[in-house]
Structures are given as C-alpha cells and as structure tokens.
Amino acid sequence: MKLSTHVFQRISDQGMPIVSVDNPLASLELSLFGGHVLSFMPKKDNRQRLWMSPKAVMDGSKPIRGGIPVCWPWFGAASDGNLPAHGFVRDQMWQILRVDDDQEQTRIQLQPERAYLNPGQEHLDLMLELLIGEQLTLNLITQNRQAHSIRFGGALHSYFRVQNIDHAEIQGLSGAYLDKVQDTSAEQTPSPYLISSETDRIHVNAVSQASIIEGEQQAVTIGFKGHDSIVVWNPWQEKSAQMADMTTDGYRKMLCIEAAITQGIELAPGQSHILTQIIS
Numbered sequence: 001m002k003l004s005t006h007v008f009q010r011i012s013d014q015g016m017p018i019v020s021v022d023n024p025l026a027s028l029e030l031s032l033f034g035g036h037v038l039s040f041m042p043k044k045d046n047r048q049r050l051w052m053s054p055k056a057v058m059d060g061s062k063p064i065r066g067g068i069p070v071c072w073p074w075f076g077a078a079s080d081g082n083l084p085a086h087g088f089v090r091d092q093m094w095q096i097l098r099v100d101d102d103q104e105q106t107r108i109q110l111q112p113e114r115a116y117l118n119p120g121q122e123h124l125d126l127m128l129e130l131l132i133g134e135q136l137t138l139n140l141i142t143q144n145r146q147a148h149s150i151r152f153g154g155a156l157h158s159y160f161r162v163q164n165i166d167h168a169e170i171q172g173l174s175g176a177y178l179d180k181v182q183d184t185s186a187e188q189t190p191s192p193y194l195i196s197s198e199t200d201r202i203h204v205n206a207v208s209q210a211s212i213i214e215g216e217q218q219a220v221t222i223g224f225k226g227h228d229s230i231v232v233w234n235p236w237q238e239k240s241a242q243m244a245d246m247t248t249d250g251y252r253k254m255l256c257i258e259a260a261i262t263q264g265i266e267l268a269p270g271q272s273h274i275l276t277q278i279i280s
C-alpha cells in the first residue's frame with residue numbers, strides 16, 4: 001500500500017505492518033509494532049547505521065532486539081516489578097498519523113495505541129516524529145493535557161552497527177557516569193573510550209553530540225536534545241549467550257548509545273517535551 005510518493009506499507013511474513021521509506025536521500029524501515037525503526041541508510045555513503053540482531057523476534061510477541069526501541073514512560077526496570085522494563089510502548093502497535101515528502105526529507109508521525117504512566121491511568125499524548133533525509137531525526141513528543149503535573153522518563157534506545165567492537169571508539173562523552181555493572185558506582189569516562197567487557201553506563205553529563213569512530217572512519221554521529229543522560233550499553237559475551245534473541249557473537253557488531261531520560265522529567269499541565277536524537 002502506497003502512503004506517499006516515497007513511503008509504502010506492507011505486511012511482513014510474520015504478520016507485522018512494516019513501513020518502508022525510499023527517498024532520494026535515504027532508505028529506512030519502520031515496524032508499527034513498537035513504533036520501532038529497524039534500519040536507516042543514508043544514500044550519501046550507503047552505509048547501514050543501525051544493527052539488528054539476526055535472532056530478533058519480529059512476530060510481535062516481544063520487543064525487537066536491534067534498531068531503535070522506544071522506551072517510555074520509564075527507562076530500565078520499573079519501580080513496580082510487575083511492569084515491564086523500559087515501559088510499555090515498545091511492545092504495542094502504533095498508528096501512523098501523517099506522512100509527507102518534500103525535497104529535503106520524508107516526515108512520518110505516529111502514536112502508540114495506548115500511552116499512560118501506569119495501567120488504568122488517563123491516556124497521555126505521545127507521538128514519535130521521524131524526519132528521514134540525509135540524517136535521521138527522531139522526536140519523541142510527550143504532551144501533558146492533564147490538569148496535574150506528570151513525571152516520566154524514557155529513551156531512544158539505538159543499536160548502532162559497528163564492524164568490530166574491539167576497534168570502535170566513542171568520542172564526545174566526558175565526566176562522570178553511573179556504572180550499572182558495578183552497583184551504579186560513579187566512575188569517570190575513560191579516554192580513549194573503548195569497550196572490552198560488559199558495559200551498562202548512565203552518563204549524567206548530557207552532552208549534545210557523540211560519535212563512534214572506527215579506524216579513520218566516523219561510523220556514526222549522534223546528536224541529542226531533551227535528554228538528561230546518555231546510556232552506553234553492550235552486553236558482551238556472557239550476557240549475549242544468555243539472551244534468546246542475541247547470537248553468541250552478536251555483541252561484537254553492535255553498540256547502544258541512547259538519548260535517555262533516566263532521572264525523570266516533570267511536565268506541568270499544558271506543557272510538552274521533545275526527546276530528540278539525530279543520526280548521521
């Protein structure tokens with residue numbers, strides 16, 4: 001089904017609606033399950049920026065491992081242990097609100113079927129806007145139309161593709177981070193920043209740009225806005241082997257760098273907030 005000049009929607013072999021964008025500047029795939037970007041390739045270099053696990057479950061029975069999961073209205077484990085980690089929009093269906101193309105980019109706006117802070121509470125307005133051109137901009141927009149303040153968190157949990165994790169260096173991060181592998185102890189960002197073991201870090205110095213460098217090549221540059229932290233995650237060998245949707249050596253080809261709200265943001269009535277990630 002054609003949604004615009006450059007945008008088509010199809011049903012995958014596993015019954016999931018997939019939206020494909022192919023415009024003069026880039027191609028992208030989006031699963032409406034999770035409002036989840038699966039791939040992004042700018043045409044200036046035809047290099048895939050995102051990593052997708054070969055064992056990702058794509059039938060809608062669990063969140064997809066790879067691409068850009070949307071975590072909302074919290075990041076990480078829920079305070080109520082009965083609720084899922086990373087909130088409940090990455091495993092529900094989203095609907096397209098609007099699609100349009102212009103010379104510079106294709107714009108897609110979508111919303112989850114249900115958005116609330118906790119089951120049983122009032123519905124909130126959440127929208128994901130994708131601007132697909134030479135770079136990919138994701139705007140996750142939370143709007144508070146309630147008469148009272150709300151507090152929420154979340155993340156754009158991007159999995160970036162690397163050639164070889166041993167040679168991938170993160171540039172642009174600095175200052176302290178909380179190490180989730182070591183009881184959230186506060187540590188200093190290393191320089192050079194290389195990954196050689198299980199890594200799960202909340203960088204509280206919320207800089208506005210970071211890059212992954214591989215040799216001479218800038219593998220990806222990521223811009224951030226509206227975040228309070230940047231999360232860096234690689235499960236490494238042992239943890240990957242325990243995860244049903246990772247291959248044993250999958251960790252060697254990926255690195256998550258996430259625009260995150262880990263401390264929580266308070267939104268007064270009538271206010272809205274935009275969490276932005278720009279991938280180039």
Ligand SMILES: O=P(O)(O)OC[C@H]1O[C@H](O)[C@H](O)[C@@H](O)[C@@H]1O
Pocket residue numbers: 063076085086180200201231232233256
């Ligand atoms: O397995 P998931 O629920 O998708 O979470 C994957 C990872 O996400 C984030 O990066 C967290 O900091 C990690 O602690 C978590 O393991």
